[in-house]
Amino acid sequence: MAAASETAPKERTYGNWRRPQTAGLGQLGLGSSIAFLLGLIAVVLAMLVSLMAAVVVGGLLIAAFIPLTIKDQYGRTLMARIGTRLAWRRSVKAGSHLYRGGPLGHTGHGTFTLPGLAASSTLSEARDAYSRPFALLTYPSTNTHVVVLACEADGAALVNQEQVDTWVAHWGLWLSKLAHEPGLIGASVTVEAAPDSGTRLTHEVQSNMADDAPPLARQMLEQVMHEYPAGSAQITTRIALTYSGAARAGHDRKSVDDVALMIGSRLPGLTNGLGMTGAGAARPMTATDLAEAVRVAYDPSVATLIEQARAAGGTGLTWQEAGPSGAQEAWDHYRHDHAYSVTWQMAEAPRGEVLSSVLTSLLQPSEDIARKRVTLLYRPHTSAEASRIVERDRRDASFRAQQSKVAKARDDVAVRAAEQSAREEATGAGVVRFALVATATVLDHGQLPQARAAIENLAPQARLRVREVTGSQAAAFASALPIGLVLPAHLRVPTVIRDNL
Structure with a gap:
């Protein structure tokens, strides 16, 4: 009897993500190219007046477009770097990089509200169809509402590759189903790694230990209670879903009760x-759970106290008490209460194909970081938007490839990737914009270099290019929290204009 030959299954890989780009002249985007052409027309018209006027207009045109x-x-x-530096200087001059909460601060009624983009947020609680309470976070400035899910992720240890x-x-x-969620404009997945204090283990063992337990078992x-927490880590996973309450075609503007x-x-x-x-068993976070999570993020020194209060019956923490008592934003780091944080943003997604475990090293706890928070930000597109995006990307990729006199391998790869995306979208695949931010928090300023x-060592292992955020560390820190901030909704310059520059 001949034995059947068995071949090991090929490990699945993932990729084909593309950075949004628009076709333009050289390094310019579509909007900048149109503005440049209009400038050339202005130069031609100036030549009708005098040669000197044409030279002046041409010089101003070149000076305006060189930074782009x-x-x-x-x-x-x-141009973007100059704008960031000017905005930072204006922020420091106005004192908006400083925050003081509590009775001696500048917040209303002596509360400890969140600083920065989340300052105007309010928190309420409702019940879902299963009668489970869930926190509903509202941002009046953007008319958005956020619900946060807590997940008990299974982990990939001792799990076969097929699973x-x-x-x-x-x-x-x-x-892909999020694109069909009515009113949903953003989602985020936050994985936070921090040292385990052992409070939960101690409470679990003591509450279940029998009074007549044998001495050996008790010992x-x-x-275990004293030795197991040493060196262990607590990893939490939270998913935030952001909905818009703005009026849509056929639907009126929604109130908080309607959204709930x-x-x-x-x-x-x-x-x-x-x-x-x-993701394991997912459940909506209550108002107290969310307030506790944000409070610990701004002041990690209270993590043990909050766990002890939970074991004793609950903290009763409210949203007005979740913020820090003081915070100060620097150019390249952020100080909040008794901690210091630095936030990075993804500059480039992994090139080529990657395995499903590509982010494992970045998500795992690190000895040099007290608390590490990695957040993936998603903005799903509807089916109509996805169709327009992939077709536009295919045209833009072909246009850029044809601009080069000498064929470039990167242009050829971009064309093939755009065509593959168009085929996949035509067969029912979804299109999602995504980004990644990572925050490292330490308890002493001298530990920032190690963090x-x-x-910077973990990011290359995940095949990511990350860039340290400068001039907006406070906003970047808030975006990494599980509070559903959609940053493009808070920008002064609309996203459509920024993408076309």
């Missing part, structure tokens, strides 16, 4: 759908 063509290693133009591939496939399906459990009713009816389906993604070195 000079880019650094991360793709940022000189991991199934999780990834269902996660992609869950993300063994006491030894809509989200409450859809939460069971959303949490059940996460069961096959490896920077740790992230």
